[in-house]
Amino acid sequence: MGGASRQARLGPTGLGTACLAGVLVLAVSSHAAAYCRTNTCEQDQDNPNCGPDPQTGCLTGGKSLFWNRGCFSFSVHAAGSPRRHISYEQATETIGAAMAVWSNAQCGDAKLGIDAVPFPAVVCDQAEYNTDGPNANIWVFRDDDWPYPDDGRTLALTLVTFNVKTGEIYDADVEVNSYASPLSREAGATLAEIATHEAGHIYGMAHSSDPHAIMFPNYSTLTGISAELTDDDQAGICSIYPPGRGSKSCDATPRHGFSAECGRGVSGCAVSPPCRSQSTGWTAWVAAGLLLLVGRKSRG
Numbered sequence: 141m142g143g144a145s146r147q148a149r150l151g152p153t154g155l156g157t158a159c160l161a162g163v164l165v166l167a168v169s170s171h172a173a174a175y176c177r178t179n180t181c182e183q184d185q186d187n188p189n190c191g192p193d194p195q196t197g198c199l200t201g202g203k204s205l206f207w208n209r210g211c212f213s214f215s216v217h218a219a220g221s222p223r224r225h226i227s228y229e230q231a232t233e234t235i236g237a238a239m240a241v242w243s244n245a246q247c248g249d250a251k252l253g254i255d256a257v258p259f260p261a262v263v264c265d266q267a268e269y270n271t272d273g274p275n276a277n278i279w280v281f282r283d284d285d286w287p288y289p290d291d292g293r294t295l296a297l298t299l300v301t302f303n304v305k306t307g308e309i310y311d312a313d314v315e316v317n318s319y320a321s322p323l324s325r326e327a328g329a330t331l332a333e334i335a336t337h338e339a340g341h342i343y344g345m346a347h348s349s350d351p352h353a354i355m356f357p358n359y360s361t362l363t364g365i366s367a368e369l370t371d372d373d374q375a376g377i378c379s380i381y382p383p384g385r386g387s388k389s390c391d392a393t394p395r396h397g398f399s400a401e402c403g404r405g406v407s408g409c410a411v412s413p414p415c416r417s418q419s420t421g422w423t424a425w426v427a428a429g430l431l432l433l434v435g436r437k438s439r440g
């Protein structure tokens with residue numbers, strides 16, 4: 141239970157994050173190891189059917205999140221991370237490899253039923269979803285500041301926007317805490333490790349209580365994060381996208397088209413951190429972070 145309360149205390153604030161912490165508490169206490177899928181109940185707290193599954197500890201009663209297509213896009217911010225001397229090209233290569241850790245999963249004797257497709261660089265640095273305009277699924281480095289009150293322990297944050305009635309994912313954006321994290325193994329987690337965990341969230345995975353799983357929410361500097369899917373991660377991703385699922389066509393274009401720039405002049409409020417309480421219509425978002433468990437040496 142100590143670990144559970146630590147989890148709640150360290151979790152970044154935010155509507156969806158608090159719920160994720162609750163899921164983790166129950167998962168830890170009720171079974172030894174298992175993945176969970178992110179569920180619309182994260183943002184549907186008035187739904188009387190929502191609650192933890194007594195067997196798995198996972199939040200159930202709503203719809204599990206998923207991409208309703210054969211592929212989806214991801215884009216890296218053109219600046220990369222000057223603070224950590226990571227170029228756009230280096231970031232794109234590392235993040236692409238992290239996405240592929242999941243999309244290359246073997247489910248039985250066939251490949252996973254979804255792909256992640258690299259799209260052009262973006263200049264938009266906001267995690268947002270535009271309900272009336274083009275979008276991009278972005279990875280952005282927060283070099284100058286980490287704008288969330290979380291003791292600086294969050295290594296990265298993934299914001300997933302989805303349809304609360306169906307669970308279909310519309311958009312997913314990742315912010316990497318390059319302001320506080322050196323992104324090196326000597327002083328914390330590497331970008332490759334962080335990206336592999338956050339990529340799991342993009343696909344619809346929630347946190348796992350298996351301490352060896354990529355989706356375990358606390359990063360340990362002692363063990364790092366596996367570079368390959370563990371059995372638990374593999375079981376989870378294969379449950380979401382089994383091979384040959386409905387032969388979905390591959391059109392990776394974001395909803396309403398792709399834009400490298402942030403939403404401009406669109407009516408209504410983009411679903412983004414500054415507008416968090418205004419989930420519009422059927423869309424809502426859930427944020428999930430990766431927390432540094434073992435103390436990071438404080439540097440710059």
Ligand SMILES: [Zn+2]
Nearest residue numbers: 357428429430
């Ligand atoms: Zn996480």
